Amino acid sequence: MDFATADFDYYQRTIRNMYQKYYWKRISLCAAALLIIAAYSFFFEDHFLLNLLMIAILAGGLIYLIIQQRKFPEIYQAFLAKNQPEAEIVQIEETEYSYQVMDHDKVAISKKNVRNLPSNNKRYTMMVGFSKAFFANEPLQIVYYDILELTYEEKFRLKRNGYSSMPRFLRRFTWGNLKASAGNTVSFIFGNLFLLFILFRLLRYLWSFLQMFL
Numbered sequence: 360m361d362f363a364t365a366d367f368d369y370y371q372r373t374i375r376n377m378y379q380k381y382y383w384k385r386i387s388l389c390a391a392a393l394l395i396i397a398a399y400s401f402f403f404e405d406h407f408l409l410n411l412l413m414i415a416i417l418a419g420g421l422i423y424l425i426i427q428q429r430k431f432p433e434i435y436q437a438f439l440a441k442n443q444p445e446a447e448i449v450q451i452e453e454t455e456y457s458y459q460v461m462d463h464d465k466v467a468i469s470k471k472n473v474r475n476l477p478s479n480n481k482r483y484t485m486m487v488g489f490s491k492a493f494f495a496n497e498p499l500q501i502v503y504y505d506i507l508e509l510t511y512e513e514k515f516r517l518k519r520n521g522y523s524s525m526p527r528f529l530r531r532f533t534w535g536n537l538k539a540s541a542g543n544t545v546s547f548i549f550g551n552l553f554l555l556f557i558l559f560r561l562l563r564y565l566w567s568f569l570q571m572f573l
Contacts, residue, residue, distance in 0.1 A: 361443070361444070362446065362478055362479040362480040362483075363439065363442040363443060363445075363446040363503070364439065364443070365479045366476070366478050366479055366485055367438070367442075369479075370476050370485065370487070371435065373474070373476070373487075374435065374487050374499075374501070375431055375435070377472065377474065377487060378428075378431050378434075378499055379428065379431070381472075381489055381498065381499075382424055382425075382427060382428035383428070385424050386421065386424045386425060386428070389417055389420050389421045389424060390421060392417055392561055393414060393417045393418060395561055395564055395565065396410050396413050396414055396417070396560070396561070396564065397410075397414060398568075399564040399567065399568070400414070402568075402571070403567065413557065413560065416553075417557075434497065434499060438499075438501045442503065446480075446483070446503045447502075447503065448483060448503050448504060448505065449461065449462055449502050449503065449504050450462075450504065450508065450510070451486070451508075451509050451510070452509075452510045452511065452512055453509060453510070453511050453512065453515060454467075454511075454512040454514075454515045455512075455514075455515045456469065456470055456471075456491070457469055457470055457491040458470065458473065458486065458488070459512070460500075460502055466490065466500060466502075467490065467491035468486065468488040468489070468490065468491060468500045468502075469488060469489055469490065469491040470488075471488075471489075472488065472489070473486065473487070473488035473489075474486070474487045474488065475487075475506070478503065482505060483503045483504065483505055484503070484504060484506045485501065485502075485503055486500075486501070486502050486503075486504060487499075487500070487501050488500055
């Protein structure tokens, strides 16, 4: 029985909604940042060239996100093709903030907004989520796994049992979590520096607007 085809037909709407929500959130944030910088450039004359550069970069990012959002049908079909004629079953290792796909690529799926969907083949579960890596070329991840064979990272297992001395709110900044999020190291470093720089400028511009109106 080709259970993968039946699963992909049945869950297409659910996964499409997840995919659209993922991109709409990023499109909205990018558009908001673009409007704030454009408005500041209109009312204030300082840093015009810098603002123009940021507008160009954000506009390019916005266009890229919109294009990627519209690629859902072909991306979805690519995942289906990957699971034909037989579904590809992977081994999953759970860590504190992600599910590690233990294959040659070692993909990390973020626990945030992940869905475990029952398959027509009762032995397996379809996991649908998004890559833990920042700036992933293809964030959507669809994998089949046997939930009874789910394993736990040793450090995570000890933390679950109360053997971690590190406060919970600091665990996001552990080397293991940052490493899982990094993906390509160069894009991780420069991408985050750019995001921090944009955030700093936005906060400064919003403060300038408040000063102008108060």
